[in-house]
Amino acid sequence: MLLSLLLAVVQVITTGAYDEVRQADDGRTLILRTIDWDTDDGERTRVTVHWQLLDDGSMLYEYSRQPPATQAVHRRACALRDAEPSSGVSFLAGEGTTHGFACTSTP
Known part of the structure; x- marks a missing residue:
């Protein structure tokens, strides 16, 4: 069975995005990024995405x-x-990049 990976580093339209830095109990540094996530179907939902720095x-x-x-x-x-x-896992890097996510589809 072949799986194709769709890495959607799509432009996410954000308004009022902000970050909060927290230290997890296990020592990881977390960036809690609150964004308005636009899913391309006209819906926009404010969520907090947990990134590990x-x-x-x-x-x-x-x-x-x-x-x-x-x-x-x-x-x-x-x-x-x-x-x-x-x-x-997905990785985010690069100046000005706010978000990215990965999807997997089967052919």
Whole structure:
């Protein structure tokens, strides 16, 4: 069975986005990014995305570590592409990049 990975580093229209830095109990540094996530179907939902800040300045996104509301919007965004959220991790890097997410579809 072949799986194709759709990494959707799509432009997310954001208004009022802001970040909060928190230290997790296990020592990880988390960036809690609150954004208005536009799922391309005319819906926009304000969610808080949990990113783990890595030593090189990039940020790691894990679907399983997201709040339920963020997971629901991620599922909806992927469903619009006939896909499901990827169970792996995504990385965010680059100046001015606010968000990215990964979807997996089966051919």
